[in-house]
Amino acid sequence: MRHVIPSAGAAAESAARKKRDKHSELESRYVFVRFADETAGCWGSDAKKFVAEIGRRRLRESGYYSRAGSRHVLSTNEIIDALESFNDEEDVRGIDVYIDPPCGGSISDGDSGEEDCDNINRLNRHQLLAPAEMVVLQREETNGDDTTDNEVLVNPTSTAQIFEPISTASVTVANPRRGKRSNIRPRKWIKRDLRLQGNEWSPPPPHVVLTLTKESEPIEFFELFFNEDVIRYIVRHTVMYAVEKHNTSFCLSGDEMYCFIGILILSGYAPLPRRRMYWESNEDTHNVLVAKSMRRNRFEEIFRYFHVADNRNLCTADKMAKIRPLFNIMNEKFLVYAPIEKNFSIDESMIPYYGRHGCKQHIHGKPIRFRFKAWVAATRLGYCLQVDLYEGRSEPRDTGLGQHVVTKLTNKVKSEFPDTQFSVYCDNFFTSPGLLSALKSSNVKITGTVRQNRVDKCPLMEVKSCKKQARGFYDYRLDTNDNICAIRWNDNSVVTLLSNEFGVHPVQKARRYSVAAKQKIHIDQPNVVHQYNRYMGGVDRLDANIGVYRIAIRGKKWYIPILMWLVDVTVNNSSLLARSLGANVDTLEFRRSIARDLLQKYGSGKTQPGPQKPVRTTVPISVRKHAAQHIIVTGQATYYWTKEECGTRRAGQKMCHCPGRDTTQTCALRAVTPPVPALASADCEPPAYFETCEFAKIMPRREVLRQLDELSRLPETYSGLVSFPG
Template structure:
């Protein structure tokens, strides 16, 4: 014992524990043979724990903090002391062969090492800390949540005159109006002037609409290169693009295409590295105009979805992102608000960078709040998001603004309160449901192929809903069986796909082209959004009038034709104005002829004689080739064909009528044959 005393004196902490024993603490001691003995006059009938002495009255009144402070230190010191004691009491060689080593008396069986205790404590850390509520099963009833009445700011649907029949072009011009296209033309012409484009003819509004018709047409018909659209050989032979615009002109507009004022871009570039620098300056004018149109001409229905969208691009730019789970992994990331009913793009926001959020609640929180313009929308909407956006802070704030929310949630989401990690059994059966309610928030765990955790403010925990799941039998065949599912699961699967639906509609006939300019990628995407949104409004208008809507392919085909004919409408109007100007002079000649006693038949005879003398019905160019530049001979002076309404540079020398002369469409011959037949019938 004298050696043990010397050992204890060598460890001051052990001496401290011994000294505290005199004040009411009991020393943890044990005899060599394992028999416990009471100390300090304590009652031996008091319940005792194996390996330790009962605590005195003063010790029981001590704080738990003091016990935790010396728990690990005492265990370590006593373990060393027991090893020393064992060495003294059991010399080497005294242990018999096959006899098990006695456990050190100062190490109880249920106490683990400090390292192991720390690992177990970390593994058992609750998912959401600070709640004493327990998880409940599907057999326990849940209270009905308080749902806000659906009160939209406007009547959901297209904000158009239902009594009017809108053409395909008029619907598209809601997004690309004359003012929008005029701004686009102005900035394109300024950019061409800045780049000193030699021989660049300024782009007009009508010509920009023609350019858009070819861009949309390229989404309908894909070829290997852009030049193949203008190849007049047997394999391709695509006449549409050749009749609208030459390839040289199309490429010239593409190269100079610009959405912002180049002078403002130069001023903005000087601010790089400062807080005033706008990274979206080159797309801002058109982006803002498209967003204003998306919000103004359509009001969404009750169920909305918010998700990420990737605009595919491999341009070298700091805004480009990488998302592994998306079909296009590289591109520009957009936060999109879409109507779950039809996929209409109601609003979107371009992801800038991972800077500190303005609200201090995270980038995903700010994205949802920015997209939900509550005064513009109204109240009572149901928002569906994925686990990137879901948080209790967001859902509570939306609930305060009378908006419901539902979405999957991550287990490690910061700020959760009330959910324990051990809510689901280790090997739960498929369809097992656990739920927990924390005020307006409802957390549900559902075992499918793997556990799915949901958070919602608009559903009950379990409404006896079922889903069909495939199951493999013992003989190798597959069958389906009903599996119980929480109410949030079915609603989430039904309404979360609004953005995905919009992406699929855009992808079917996307007008995107390869380009080295990152802002042109956004230009093509804005065209896609405008076309899809205008088609969705056409469908709703058709349902309102009880008519059959066009498919998207048919809608785009008609839109291409009407955009290509915009410039031709101006030519037809000019021809009509010229005819109206010529008509009064002819009437004056007839009146003068009547005064002089001349007959109208004599005048027609004189005109026929003039035709027989000098003019024949043969095709000639609408403009003199000598006065036209060599590069513009194929397009200069084009007029609308009298029969097919396409553009042509040919006309009849005698009749002065514009007519097509191509292998697929010889309108010149058809028109004169019909004219001769009419003369024979009249005679």
């Protein structure tokens, strides 16, 4: 590592020196070249010279090499300008643009965009400033119908610097008559401000009428999203995955899944280094609520088989197929119960992950360097409307990645509310004039920062000149074709924005600290900047809400962090939905209330093995000690009264309990025989009847279904005597 620290390319130079020392005897007999490169893309000096010499000889043999012995090479940005003025009537088969490594190959590409970018409109700054050359492939007619292709090197007429050409990465530009250039819309920029549109916005009618109020419990809001259908879906696929792993005796109920999710939520605000420590008997780590709700081994078993997709029907082209079905379900629920607002923002959200997966990304300098990336559309306060996991180039598209993401998420929101106008805010990774033009027909307004090379030749003041102006200076232009306003504003640094909704006026005021005056002063701020700062931070609010009490329990499978993140997003949406109805509760108390209610409502009471305290009952002694058909088995024997026979008690109310060990296994009903009358009790007339329910340690699913089938054939008289827990 000491050779990598000084500068980029040091590791390649070190490897080349070792090869030269090892094969020094070859230089006297052969032309020996040490070709070395690094994983980040940096080449050794010998490798650069070798490739450059090959290029020179190729150009010299073709007759394109300059007689002066050196060539002036244009930058990529200058070549793109030449392409835009290219004559479409030329008989050209194609154009190849060869780009040299940026900054002489001394740096690697750390941009968060695509790795295999083949669109000239999506190149980053270093690639646009890098030297490049253009080769035009022309068709030349000969005798007959045959055609031959000739390469014509386009030599520049002027340049600012002299570069050593090293053609490595290439970007192919399609035929100008059929390529992407035909999709570029003409722009007519004039010095005019965008008129403020005063259309009143009214919220759309809700798809579902909520019966909840601000007095409702937090668990009621949470169960709107994780309702019985979602829990049943997770339970079914978890059991299927356990059977796939040859555990045919695994059984799971909806109550246990609710309790399992409650423990996950609790770990967010009460984290421990190891998840087994929640069940330890030591006073410093023991959690009474967790230990009473579910046993440790049972939690480990559910966590081992936790699954949300059918492995037999996975889409091979989808890298996120194991979690995609649950995300589709939750996206629908997020929109159904969403407090719809006019303004929402689109940005990326980071999901921490430190394992191995093809979709994991690393960006140096980010708060979460190793993570999965998710594209999120969120309201101003952080309510997640839609989420889409990024898996790389997985589907064909005609636009750049940023425009594709914004269009996809916006169309999903518009599909639920087609007649509603929305205002979308995004940063410079997504914004471009093409995006604003594309969504204009969908009644969607876009406002966002934009990179300097994506303004379609808007004649704004240069950045260097703008920096020399006073703080608060701004310049603006308006595209009259698509009604797009471009603004460049000088603050701590120069920022450029595009919008088809807001312009410069009315000019706002911003407070900034002045070093010269040694106090805070007021500077001019365009209205578009004020609106952008007000509504852009929705996804950041979502990340902040999740990051404070993120689920602390981790797993070894790659999809576990993503599913934990989805549970955190659901808790966040539940709390914001409650606040939209007027509830006054903070995030921590809301999360604690959900965890406590889930564990107390769905958790099992018995956790410790061994003898238990006797259970107090109000069953008459004559009934409890009656021996006829009173079968006590290992497990639990539960007896029930019926409404017809005991009018003073509810139907299905537990009356007597035979203590035993609850094995949490399959519940098997005994064959039903005509009920035997119990002795009459003093406080309940006429006599009551009972039926037993046996918890067997091992009961195959086929046997359970057979006994249930026999039970369904009984007369209706005994139907009230049956209860099937779980």
